[in-house]
Amino acid sequence: KQEVTQIPAALSVPEGENLVLNCSFTDSAIYNLQWFRQDPGKGLTSLLLIQSSQREQTSGRLNASLDKSSGRSTLYIAASQPGDSATYLCAGLNAGGTSYGKLTFGQGTILTVHP
Amino acid sequence: EAGVAQSPRYKIIEKRQSVAFWCNPISGHATLYWYQQILGQGPKLLIQFQNNGVVDDSQLPKDRFSAERLKGVDSTLKIQPAKLEDSAVYLCASSSLRIDTQYFGPGTRLTVL
Numbered sequence: 001k002q003e004v005t006q007i008p009a010a011l012s013v014p015e016g017e018n019l020v021l022n023c024s025f026t027d028s029a030i031y032n033l034q035w036f037r038q039d040p041g042k043g044l045t046s047l048l049l050i051q052s053s054q055r056e057q058t059s060g061r062l063n064a065s066l067d068k069s070s071g072r073s074t075l076y077i078a079a080s081q082p083g084d085s086a087t088y089l090c091a092g093l094n095a096g097g098t099s100y101g102k103l104t105f106g107q108g109t110i111l112t113v114h115p
Numbered sequence: 116e117a118g119v120a121q122s123p124r125y126k127i128i129e130k131r132q133s134v135a136f137w138c139n140p141i142s143g144h145a146t147l148y149w150y151q152q153i154l155g156q157g158p159k160l161l162i163q164f165q166n167n168g169v170v171d172d173s174q175l176p177k178d179r180f181s182a183e184r185l186k187g188v189d190s191t192l193k194i195q196p197a198k199l200e201d202s203a204v205y206l207c208a209s210s211s212l213r214i215d216t217q218y219f220g221p222g223t224r225l226t227v228l
Contacts, residue, residue: 004157031214031215032216034216041204041224042221042222043204043206043219043220043221043222044158044206044219044222046218046219049216089157089158091157093214093216093217095214100214101163101170101171101213101214102160102163102171103148103160103208103217105157105158105159106157107155107156107157108155108156108157
């Protein structure tokens with residue numbers, strides 16, 4: 001069964017800092033790995049999606065990497081802004097194993113960027 | 116291309132009442148998912164449909180939750196009777212294939228008093 005863990009659970013940084021959010025997964029048979037943003041009480045906004053054959057994806061100030069062999073993904077946010085404050089979730093879609101066809105989420109990292 | 120639609124966006128009910136949520140997936144998407152997200156946790160899959168058949172409902176509390184997907188398009192999720200611990204955001208997602216990117220709707224925020 002796939003398990004996804006995110007570290008840290010919460011992070012508070014001053015504006016302008018570069019930061020890294022970590023995601024680890026136990027089953028490497030993933031089809032893709034996705035990073036989402038979620039504002040309080042709202043739905044999910046997809047930020048970046050990395051296919052299993054890819055190593056990284058970039059969008060603006062965001063860069064996500066994927067290392068299937070070590071079961072890790074990182075989300076790098078450059079020059080953080082107060083508007084980046086939200087919960088960040090990673091999720092792996094399994095293409096094999098007992099979690100076949102399932103999208104498994106981590107518990108999220110709550111990010112606060114203060115001015 | 117229209118995204119996944121859900122309604123209502125918010126619902127407040129008292130415990131032991133019933134409630135229903137509606138989801139319209141992206142046109143042509145065969146697979147539809149319902150997730151429950153309790154505050155402070157990641158979303159958890161409740162049920163997965165492939166067309167109008169159930170693929171996985173292993174985490175659906177079947178004594179109080181039910182879901183259907185008539186004609187393989189729209190879907191409804193019902194809770195009867197609701198408990199306090201059902202307070203959560205209910206997310207609907209769809210994908211074109213079972214192993215493919217899932218697209219999420221805006222969610223329904225349920226508060227049970």
